[in-house]
Amino acid sequence: MERSLSDLPNVDERRRAEWLALYERMLLIRRAEERLGKEAQAGNLPGGVHLYIGQEASGVGVCSVLEDRDFITSTHRGHGHFLAKGGDLNAMFAELWGKRTGICRGMGGSMHVADVSKGILGANGIVGGGIAIAAGAGMGIKVAKETAVSVCLFGDGAANQGVLMESLNMSAVWSFPVIWVLENNGLSEFTVTERVTAGEFTDRARAVGMPAVTVDGNDVLAVQAAMAEAVARARAGGGPSFIETKTYRIHGHLEAEEAFLGGYTYRTQEEIDGWRTPDKDPILRFATRLLAEGGASRDDLDLIDERVKSQVEDAVTFALESEDADPELIFDITFSDQRP
Amino acid sequence: MAKQRYIQAINQVFLDEMARDKNIILFGEDVELAIFGDTREVYKTFGPDRVYNTPICEASLTGMAVGAAAAGRRVILHLMFGNFVYTGMDAIAHQMAKLRMMTGGQMNLPITVIAGYGGGRSLAAQHSDTPYPTLMNIGGINVATPATPADAKGLLTTAIRGNNPTFFLEASGRGGDSGEVPDGEYLVPFGKAAIHREGTDLTICAIGTMVRPALRAARELEEHGISAEVIDPRTLVPLDEEGIAASVRKTGRLVLVDESKDRCSAASHIAALMADKCFSSLKAPIKRVTVPNVSMPYSGVAETAIFPNPEKIVAAALSIAGELREVKA
Numbered sequence: 134m135e136r137s138l139s140d141l142p143n144v145d146e147r148r149r150a151e152w153l154a155l156y157e158r159m160l161l162i163r164r165a166e167e168r169l170g171k172e173a174q175a176g177n178l179p180g181g182v183h184l185y186i187g188q189e190a191s192g193v194g195v196c197s198v199l200e201d202r203d204f205i206t207s208t209h210r211g212h213g214h215f216l217a218k219g220g221d222l223n224a225m226f227a228e229l230w231g232k233r234t235g236i237c238r239g240m241g242g243s244m245h246v247a248d249v250s251k252g253i254l255g256a257n258g259i260v261g262g263g264i265a266i267a268a269g270a271g272m273g274i275k276v277a278k279e280t281a282v283s284v285c286l287f288g289d290g291a292a293n294q295g296v297l298m299e300s301l302n303m304s305a306v307w308s309f310p311v312i313w314v315l316e317n318n319g320l321s322e323f324t325v326t327e328r329v330t331a332g333e334f335t336d337r338a339r340a341v342g343m344p345a346v347t348v349d350g351n352d353v354l355a356v357q358a359a360m361a362e363a364v365a366r367a368r369a370g371g372g373p374s375f376i377e378t379k380t381y382r383i384h385g386h387l388e389a390e391e392a393f394l395g396g397y398t399y400r401t402q403e404e405i406d407g408w409r410t411p412d413k414d415p416i417l418r419f420a421t422r423l424l425a426e427g428g429a430s431r432d433d434l435d436l437i438d439e440r441v442k443s444q445v446e447d448a449v450t451f452a453l454e455s456e457d458a459d460p461e462l463i464f465d466i467t468f469s470d471q472r473p
Numbered sequence: 474m475a476k477q478r479y480i481q482a483i484n485q486v487f488l489d490e491m492a493r494d495k496n497i498i499l500f501g502e503d504v505e506l507a508i509f510g511d512t513r514e515v516y517k518t519f520g521p522d523r524v525y526n527t528p529i530c531e532a533s534l535t536g537m538a539v540g541a542a543a544a545g546r547r548v549i550l551h552l553m554f555g556n557f558v559y560t561g562m563d564a565i566a567h568q569m570a571k572l573r574m575m576t577g578g579q580m581n582l583p584i585t586v587i588a589g590y591g592g593g594r595s596l597a598a599q600h601s602d603t604p605y606p607t608l609m610n611i612g613g614i615n616v617a618t619p620a621t622p623a624d625a626k627g628l629l630t631t632a633i634r635g636n637n638p639t640f641f642l643e644a645s646g647r648g649g650d651s652g653e654v655p656d657g658e659y660l661v662p663f664g665k666a667a668i669h670r671e672g673t674d675l676t677i678c679a680i681g682t683m684v685r686p687a688l689r690a691a692r693e694l695e696e697h698g699i700s701a702e703v704i705d706p707r708t709l710v711p712l713d714e715e716g717i718a719a720s721v722r723k724t725g726r727l728v729l730v731d732e733s734k735d736r737c738s739a740a741s742h743i744a745a746l747m748a749d750k751c752f753s754s755l756k757a758p759i760k761r762v763t764v765p766n767v768s769m770p771y772s773g774v775a776e777t778a779i780f781p782n783p784e785k786i787v788a789a790a791l792s793i794a795g796e797l798r799e800v801k802a
Contacts, residue, residue, distance in 0.1 A: 204544060238577035245575040254543050255576055259567045265533040266568060269540020276498050276523060276546055283544070296563070299530035303537070307525065466578030467613050469636040471663075471711065 149428040153437065155197060155353050156423055159189040159416050161441045162213045165222060166384075168445050169212070169229065169243075173388035178229055180242050185213030187351075187383035187408055190415035191316045192217040194356025194378075195284060198364050204252045204270045204283045206263025208316075210382075211256025214286050215246045218253050226448040232455035239458025240466065252281075260322075261294030263287060268300035271309030271373070282310045282367045290321030292334050301375070305341040308372035312363045313338065315375070316350060318382040323390075323399050338375030350378030351415040354422075380415070381408040474655055480648030482622040483511040483587070486629040487549070491519050494547060497633065500525035501534065501551025509589060510648055512551060531561035535586070539568045542582045542638075549633065555590030555642055558604040569638045570613035581636040585629070589645035590618075591682050591732055592769040593780055596645075601769035601776075603733040605680075608640050609709050609742065615639040615663060616709040618681035622652040624707055627661025634660070644682040664711035668720065672702035675726040675794045678717055679705055680739050683730040683762075683781060690786035697798045701790065709739050717743060718750045725756035728789045730781055735763035757793035762786050 166184045173182040185192065188210075196205065196217035207214040215225055220236065228235030229243050236248055247255030254270065257263045267285030274281050291297065292315055304311040315334055319326055335345035344366070348355045356378050363374035383405060385391070411417040423429040467473040477485070484507075491497045499515060505526035507513040516524045527534055531552065538550040552561060565586075573580055592601035608616050615637055619625040625643065632639040644650075669684060670691050679687035684705045691701040704720050706713055721727045727747055731740035740761040747759060762781045770776055791798065 204540075206540075236577070237575060237579070240577045241575040247576040247579060249543070249576065249579040254540070254580075255572065257568075259563065262536075262564070262567055265536020265564055266540035266543065268533060269537030269542075270544040271540070272498070272500075272525070272537055273541035273544025273546040276541070277496075277544075283540070296530075296532045296536065299528070299533035300537070302528060303530070303533065306528075462577075463574065467574045468615075469573070469578075469581045471615075471637060473612060 152423055152427045153429060153433060155193055155357075156416070156419055156434070157437045157441065158193045158217055159353065159419065160437060161222065161444065162189045162193070162216050163416055164441045164445050165216065165226075165448070166212055168449065170384065170388055178243075179231055180244070182229070182243050182388045183210040183386065184384040184388065185210050187414070188316055188318055188380045189213055190353035190419065191314070191350040191356055191378040191380050192286065194353040195286065195314050195360050197357050198361045199252070199282070199284065201251050202281045204254050204267070204281065206254050206267040206270070206285050207256040208263065208286060208288055208291065209244045209256060209258050209260065210288070211244070211246055215248070215253055215256065219251045220246065220248045220253055222444055222448045223451040226452040227455045230452040230455070231458050232452055233458045234451070234455040235458070238462055240462065261287060261291035261296055264291065264294065264296050264300050267311055268304050268309060271304055271311035272307070275307070275309050280368045282312055282364055284312045284314060286314045286316060289315065289317040289319065289326040289330070289334065292337070293321065293330060298337065301338055301341050301343065304373040305343050308370065310367035311373040312360065312367060313373060313375040314360075315377045316380055317377050318380050320382055320386070320399070322386045323394070325399060335375060335377050343373055343375050345375035345377070347377040347379060350380030351413065351418060353415060353419055383408055474653045476651050477622050477654040478648060479622045479625055479644070479650045479652070480510045482626040482654050483629055483643060484513050486626055486633070487512060487515050488518060490630065490633045491515065491523065496545070497547045497549060498523050498525070498541060499549040499551065500527050500537070502527055502529050502553050504551050508553075509643075511587065511643065531557045532563055535561035536564035536568055538584045538586065539564055539572060539582060542584050543572070543580055547583045547633065548585070550584065550586045552586050552588040554600050554645075555588040555604040556599055556602045557588065558607065565614070566611050570611045574613060582638050583636045584638040585632040585641055586639070587641045587643060590642045591645045592776060594646045595771055595773050595776060597771040598768035605640070605642055605709050606733050606738050606742070609739065610737070613638070614710060617641045617663070617707065618709060619707065620644070620681055620684035620705050622650065623654045623659070624661055624667065626654050627659050628663070628707060630658070631660045631663060635663070642681065647682060661707065663708045664713050666704050666706045666713035666716035668702060668704050670701070670703040672700040672724065674700045674724055674797050675702065675728065675790055676720040676724045677701050677703045677728045677730060677786065677790070678743060679703060679730040680709070680732070683732055686781060686783045687730050687786055689783040690790065693783060693787050694790055697791070699790065699794050699797050706743070712743070714746055714750065718747060721747050721751040722754040725754050726793050727755070727759045728762060728786060728793070729759065730762045730786055732764055732781055734766050735761060736766045738763050760789040760793055762789050
């Protein structure tokens with residue numbers, strides 16, 4: 134049941150601005166991660182770096198209808214979600230470089246970027262780690278009789294964790310305002326998900342009576358539309374929804390992948406290249422759309438690219454010039470008002 | 474001050490604290506019927522908006538506690554048996570214990586997890602564990618092991634009002650124990666050991682359920698002319714290292730009593746700390762009365778054989794203070 138908003142009416146200026154903002158956010162994620170990939174390959178970043186390149190339309194479409202009061206839980210591939218939900222680029226880069234100006238003061242790193250003030254409850258190094266947290270945040274919202282929503286962004290690898298069945302069940306039985314967003318990139322770390330998965334993921338949500346749709350995850354407007362419907366339902370007390378966004382991970386599971394694989398592969402270069410084409414890549418696709426239907430010019434897009442590249446450069450400079458993390462901090466932040 | 478049973482003290486704290494702070498929610502398996510008695514009337518009093526009688530799915534419940542706390546609620550999770558720490562461990566170890574630190578201190582996680590622990594009642598291997606050594610080793614989680622109704626009240630109140638994840642481990646099968654409990658608001662600070670009995674010759678440091686057999690052993694040692702001090706850490710994280718050390722420096726001898734398996738137990742941890750802190754005061758080796766490194770058998774006879782009891786504590790005490798008996802006898 135793939136959906137696409139291919140028949141939008143001609144857009145006005147407001148729509149043009151909204152589309153350009155979506156484009157800019159996707160491009161910011163892309164350019165930021167391209168830089169992070171280079172830095173990781175060059176050995177300039179400590180720790181594992183898992184890139185979202187190729188999936189930007191999903192996170193940007195999802196977060197485009199959210200507010201700061203809404204929560205998201207994210208994954209180990211969380212840079213895109215962080216930036217899409219309004220996280221600060223400089224603070225994210227400083228975090229990846231392990232600096233005290235990092236969003237988590239250098240204590241979390243790539244897999245744990247979080248900004249609670251923006252409702253970003255954190256990327257998570259445990260596959261499926263955000264699932265029950267999102268259910269709990271939904272419970273917390275409902276108990277307080279608020280109209281915020283809790284959005285769980287997770288992958289197809291995480292969708293095979295048993296905790297998903299439990300949390301789907303509870304969110305449905307108690308009508309928690311949770312939107313389950315399965316970003317299906319087809320890969321569970323180094324394993325093709327189809328080889329280890331029976332049935333359709335959306336049927337797992339339907340099994341607990343939850344509305345479930347599959348959308349083209351590389352079409353930012355399709356994701357946005359499905360998300361808007363789910364958010365409206367949740368805010369109105371209509372309970373949880375499940376959205377599967379079909380997408381593809383262009384980079385490896387992590388940037389050091391080749392060292393792990395030792396010459397073996399789980400997919401072909403042709404397959405990867407097939408997702409970089411103008412009709413598959415979410416950013417190239419949306420650029421075409423913007424030019425054709427969005428009232429944008431090539432100059433508009435070039436200007437955005439310039440701006441984004443300069444923001445990335447600034448963020449690298451900010452990170453490099455920042456002071457290293459404070460080793461003493463760990464003793465202050467493990468507990469609230471208590472030494473560990 | 475009034476006499477109250479251990480389980481009643483806990484139950485009263487839930488009722489009092491949830492009435493006092495409307496931001497508190499409580500959830501867990503069978504909390505509506507309150508099979509241990511500790512959540513009796515809670516569902517009826519506060520209703521399904523604040524009390525969730527959950528399906529059996531600890532792996533999600535522990536994570537949901539984190540999510541609800543991150544969303545601003547104050548959370549009480551009833552995990553029923555301490556063994557279910559293992560079924561809920563992923564989110565305990567990976568989220569509850571670490572999220573505050575990993576986010577650079579951006580969030581508080583006011584979570585109290587309550588669970589019954591311990592053996593001695595033929596509940597067999599999967600319902601008799603003492604999860605506290607495991608929890609102590611994770612880091613980022615407070616652990617309380619109240620031995621008396623008063624401490625149950627005081628420690629639980631402190632846990633619920635605190636801003637850190639805390640495991641409040643109730644002694645299984647001790648719900649009927651009765652004791653004096655202070656009236657009104659009563660908080661016991663974390664990290665402050667209680668001296669249940671003063672003594673000069675020997676310190677018996679007993680964890681949770683082991684306080685009672687330790688006190689019996691102390692009375693028996695008195696008959697041998699040996700004056701034993703009985704100290705109860707009350708919380709294992711944070712641990713009152715200085716309080717225990719002060720007792721050990723005074724007596725020069727230490728027996729630790731812990732119903733955990735010996736290897737990496739609370740007892741072995743405290744023994745290591747005291748060997749370090751009190752080396753020059755110690756007059757004898759530190760002794761541990763614990764459970765062997767096996768799982769709890771079902772048979773009462775088999776269980777009793779490996780469980781700590783007053784006789785074993787007395788024997789351990791005499792092995793390091795026996796000469797005092799000869800002097801004083």
